[in-house]
Amino acid sequence: MRAELVLMGRRVDMARQGRRRALVVGIYAALAVLITAVWAFTRWHGGGVYVLWAVLIACRFFLGGYYRGGLVKPFQSRRPMREDAAPSLLALKLRMYRPVLDSDEAGLRNDERELRQRDRAHYLAYQAMGMTVVLVALMASMRIVLPPLRARMGMPADELYYGLAVITLTLFLTLPQAILLWTEPDMG
Amino acid sequence: MTDNGKGGPGESGLYNRIAVLRAELGVSRQDLADAVGVNYQTIGFLERGDYGPSLKLAFAIAEFFKLPIEAIFATEPFRPLSEQVYAKTGTRD
Numbered sequence: 001m002r003a004e005l006v007l008m009g010r011r012v013d014m015a016r017q018g019r020r021r022a023l024v025v026g027i028y029a030a031l032a033v034l035i036t037a038v039w040a041f042t043r044w045h046g047g048g049v050y051v052l053w054a055v056l057i058a059c060r061f062f063l064g065g066y067y068r069g070g071l072v073k074p075f076q077s078r079r080p081m082r083e084d085a086a087p088s089l090l091a092l093k094l095r096m097y098r099p100v101l102d103s104d105e106a107g108l109r110n111d112e113r114e115l116r117q118r119d120r121a122h123y124l125a126y127q128a129m130g131m132t133v134v135l136v137a138l139m140a141s142m143r144i145v146l147p148p149l150r151a152r153m154g155m156p157a158d159e160l161y162y163g164l165a166v167i168t169l170t171l172f173l174t175l176p177q178a179i180l181l182w183t184e185p186d187m188g
Numbered sequence: 189m190t191d192n193g194k195g196g197p198g199e200s201g202l203y204n205r206i207a208v209l210r211a212e213l214g215v216s217r218q219d220l221a222d223a224v225g226v227n228y229q230t231i232g233f234l235e236r237g238d239y240g241p242s243l244k245l246a247f248a249i250a251e252f253f254k255l256p257i258e259a260i261f262a263t264e265p266f267r268p269l270s271e272q273v274y275a276k277t278g279t280r281d
Binding site: 001114187 | 225229230239241244245261
């Protein structure tokens with residue numbers, strides 16, 4: 001895990017566990033607000049993609065796990081392929097472009113402890129997602145068994161299940177990184 | 189170091205002397221980490237006993253310090269160095 005974030009060319013110290021936990025809480029609070037707002041305004045008619053974009057941006061710049069950016073090193077533990085194409089002007093202007101250097105190798109590859117932490121985080125995250133799936137199945141069965149109960153919920157079934165699918169996808173993409181950021185102690 | 193500085197072997201259940209040996213050689217965590225191919229944070233976890241190394245990493249550390257592996261890692265607390273030295277020279281009553 002990296003001890004600092006690089007945002008717009010500025011380095012933000014994230015060595016303290018408290019800061020990382022605040023970041024995790026902030027990201028999930030923002031995503032919760034976004035999911036609620038998207039549901040309220042669009043009723044999921046074409047709105048789910050905004051949540052997906054927000055999640056990918058959060059991973060790209062803050063959480064990591066899939067890209068070079070963010071705090072958690074790529075889960076694949078491989079150095080990204082060198083791109084021969086010239087960087088876009090926008091990437092240069094935003095100071096987002098960083099060439100892949102051989103010296104970056106250590107910063108992209110997980111060592112044996114980090115691999116163990118990564119696997120443990122995924123195990124814990126997928127347990128939580130399994131519970132979510134069980135909850136969805138339970139709700140679906142209640143709808144079949146107790147139609148009046150579902151009628152009292154006041155939300156169409158398709159909106160409910162799509163919302164739960166969006167939440168599950170959000171957790172799938174972010175929870176392992178969040179667990180890693182939450183549990184890693186202060187870096188000295 | 190006999191107990192990783194925490195009164196126990198830490199989560200790994202292993203005692204080690206990495207911090208003492210590193211201090212003796214004047215080597216930083218980053219230097220040792222680079223030499224054995226891990227992140228410097230992992231050296232901190234090892235020193236505190238919060239992480240048990242793989243056999244490969246343990247051998248790499250032993251090779252770095254040019255010591256047998258049992259001189260660095262143990263499942264029982266190490267005897268204090270002073271006790272070992274005095275016992276050998278016989279200068280202690």
